[in-house]
Amino acid sequence: MTLKLPAGLVVLFIALVLQFWFASFGWYLDLAFAAVISFAFIFDFWPFMVLLLAAVFILNWKPTASIEILVFALYPIAAHFSRSLLHWATWLVNVFAIFAGFLILYLVAGHGTLRPAFFIPDVVAGMLFGAISLLLLHQWQ
Amino acid sequence: MKKQNVTIFIVLVAVLLVLIGFESSYGWKLRSLLAPGLPMGAATQNDNPSLVAENEALQAQLDELKGVAAILPKATSGDIPAMVYSRYPFNFKNEFLVDAGAHQGVEQGNAVTFQGIFIGTVEQVFPDSSLVQTVFDTSVKLPVRVGASGSDALFVGGASPMATSIEKKAPVAPGDVVYSAAPGIPYDLPIAIVASTGTSPDDLFMNATLSFAYDINSIETVLIAK
Numbered sequence: 278m279t280l281k282l283p284a285g286l287v288v289l290f291i292a293l294v295l296q297f298w299f300a301s302f303g304w305y306l307d308l309a310f311a312a313v314i315s316f317a318f319i320f321d322f323w324p325f326m327v328l329l330l331a332a333v334f335i336l337n338w339k340p341t342a343s344i345e346i347l348v349f350a351l352y353p354i355a356a357h358f359s360r361s362l363l364h365w366a367t368w369l370v371n372v373f374a375i376f377a378g379f380l381i382l383y384l385v386a387g388h389g390t391l392r393p394a395f396f397i398p399d400v401v402a403g404m405l406f407g408a409i410s411l412l413l414l415h416q417w418q
Numbered sequence: 419m420k421k422q423n424v425t426i427f428i429v430l431v432a433v434l435l436v437l438i439g440f441e442s443s444y445g446w447k448l449r450s451l452l453a454p455g456l457p458m459g460a461a462t463q464n465d466n467p468s469l470v471a472e473n474e475a476l477q478a479q480l481d482e483l484k485g486v487a488a489i490l491p492k493a494t495s496g497d498i499p500a501m502v503y504s505r506y507p508f509n510f511k512n513e514f515l516v517d518a519g520a521h522q523g524v525e526q527g528n529a530v531t532f533q534g535i536f537i538g539t540v541e542q543v544f545p546d547s548s549l550v551q552t553v554f555d556t557s558v559k560l561p562v563r564v565g566a567s568g569s570d571a572l573f574v575g576g577a578s579p580m581a582t583s584i585e586k587k588a589p590v591a592p593g594d595v596v597y598s599a600a601p602g603i604p605y606d607l608p609i610a611i612v613a614s615t616g617t618s619p620d621d622l623f624m625n626a627t628l629s630f631a632y633d634i635n636s637i638e639t640v641l642i643a644k
Contacts, residue, residue: 297453323427330434
């Protein structure tokens with residue numbers, strides 16, 4: 278097994294702990310979503326799937342699939358398979374993908390409405406966390 | 419990637435898929451281990467909504483004594499206590515999951531209360547858990563009454579719920595309690611307090627904006643009426 282999967286698990290663990298910690302103060306940041314989108318750009322398919330499903334396993338909050346968790350699971354897979362479509366620097370594509378992913382997640386979960394007061398801090402924190410995650414994982418390679 | 423590694427990853431993926439599909443409660447337990455305990459500041463935030471909610475319930479009782487007729491006794495003896503599962507952290511969720519289900523006697527449509535305040539109804543029932551649709555869901559529309567005069571209104575859910583279709587001359591004022599009057603839900607459960615009043619866009623009715631005594635995301639225990 279390569280070193281990358283444990284490194285990804287560490288990043289996912291940090292994202293989840295930070296996400297829950299912020300949530301306990303009423304700040305709802307989707308750092309785990311940003312992390313799994315970043316994983317789509319650096320991991321091969323199967324280790325990426327392990328990390329993605331581990332995140333879904335921990336975050337899924339009800340016995341049946343919710344629309345949010347479906348977006349959470351399917352969007353990073355789409356990002357993984359379309360990562361070579363944009364010929365920009367990886368970090369830039371990653372940040373763009375995080376922004377687009379958060380936008381889709383909010384629009385779907387919010388039934389088409391977007392509340393900037395929640396969205397803007399969340400997406401900014403997500404892009405920042407995703408960029409740092411990608412940088413760390415590149416150095417871990 | 420080596421073939422052996424791929425096999426290991428595929429096995430891991432299969433195990434996770436089985437866990438997600440059939441043993442999701444392990445995920446909730448794992449999450450509760452990862453989530454740190456609430457700090458002091460948040461604990462204080464939790465206490466205040468309880469007190470304000472209690473105050474709101476008392477105001478509703480006062481309104482009853484002032485003249486709301488035909489009040490049925492509160493059915494508290496048969497209520498099912500339930501803990502609210504930690505939600506996937508969206509702060510605009512219109513539903514939450516509780517740890518009581520069919521095995522505990524919960525049925526679809528049961529009213530759910532927090533500190534005596536109506537906060538939603540059971541939408542889906544699972545063997546040991548239930549999904550609660552809160553009053554903040556955009557699809558919620560239920561008949562309510564407002565204040566000591568018992569003016570009829572239509573409660574419309576959403577991010578900022580409102581009491582609508584109130585008769586223009588009705589004696590409704592800020593501070594009045596909005597309480598349940600819908601069939602299938604225990605009568606006179608307080609829901610919210612009128613924050614301000616105004617006329618509807620067509621100028622035919624009075625509408626009221628509402629304030630709530632609790633933060634739906636901070637609720638940890640509820641009662642489900644049988």
